[in-house]
Amino acid sequence: NAGVTQTPKFRILKIGQSMTLQCAQDMNHNYMYWYRQDPGMGLKLIYYSVGAGITDKGEVPNGYNVSRSTTEDFPLRLELAAPSQTSVYFCASSPRLASSYNEQFFGPGTRLTVL
Amino acid sequence: DQQVKQNSPSLSVQEGRISILNCDYTNSMFDYFLWYKKYPAEGPTFLISISSIKDKNEDGRFTVFLNKSAKHLSLHIVPSQPGDSAVYFCAASGVNNAGNMLTFGGGTRLMVKP
Numbered sequence: 001n002a003g004v005t006q007t008p009k010f011r012i013l014k015i016g017q018s019m020t021l022q023c024a025q026d027m028n029h030n031y032m033y034w035y036r037q038d039p040g041m042g043l044k045l046i047y048y049s050v051g052a053g054i055t056d057k058g059e060v061p062n063g064y065n066v067s068r069s070t071t072e073d074f075p076l077r078l079e080l081a082a083p084s085q086t087s088v089y090f091c092a093s094s095p096r097l098a099s100s101y102n103e104q105f106f107g108p109g110t111r112l113t114v115l
Numbered sequence: 116d117q118q119v120k121q122n123s124p125s126l127s128v129q130e131g132r133i134s135i136l137n138c139d140y141t142n143s144m145f146d147y148f149l150w151y152k153k154y155p156a157e158g159p160t161f162l163i164s165i166s167s168i169k170d171k172n173e174d175g176r177f178t179v180f181l182n183k184s185a186k187h188l189s190l191h192i193v194p195s196q197p198g199d200s201a202v203y204f205c206a207a208s209g210v211n212n213a214g215n216m217l218t219f220g221g222g223t224r225l226m227v228k229p
């Protein structure tokens with residue numbers, strides 16, 4: 001199992017450009033998440049999905065969009081990049097569990113700089 | 116408002132000694148707490164968890180203590196090793212949580228000196 005994979009590892013964007021951050025998991029997990037981590041800060045949830053075709057906003061969704069057409073893939077779209085979106089982006093997944101215990105499995109991250 | 120806080124941004128410990136990382140929370144509806152470890156240029160990895168119905172959970176060198184009345188948890192690492200040097204995140208999960216979402220603290224950077 002590759003686990004959770006993310007591409008690209010690094011990217012520099014100009015203000016106003018758009019891009020898609022790719023995320024895929026091969027563990028057949030229902031739940032998938034996108035986080036951003038700013039320097040010295042914890043992880044903040046951008047969007048999440050509880051299954052194919054179902055997505056919902058997290059704590060900081062503005063400026064982003066997601067889709068979940070398959071169980072495996074959960075791409076994150078930035079339409080008009082702004083310097084405030086400079087951050088490290090992590091994708092994660094977790095299985096559907098009966099309890100609320102939720103071990104999430106993280107990808108290696110994408111470091112994005114918007115200039 | 117930060118529901119999960121790690122008030123110490125960094126901690127330095129000598130190899131072989133105990134490392135104690137602290138975490139405070141405000142939401143009494145959290146029912147699971149987790150610790151994640153993160154090395155540079157990697158994603159966080161799960162370390163240990165504790166249910167709110169327990170006050171202690173141990174896994175090898177790692178022990179998590181939960182004080183519900185104080186809304187406080189701590190991670191003890193004994194003995195500390197240089198390979199433990201990383202950023203540690205505390206996270207919490209609530210029972211009425213349709214997305215099984217986690218709320219993370221800001222992290223504590225642990226440096227274990229040889």
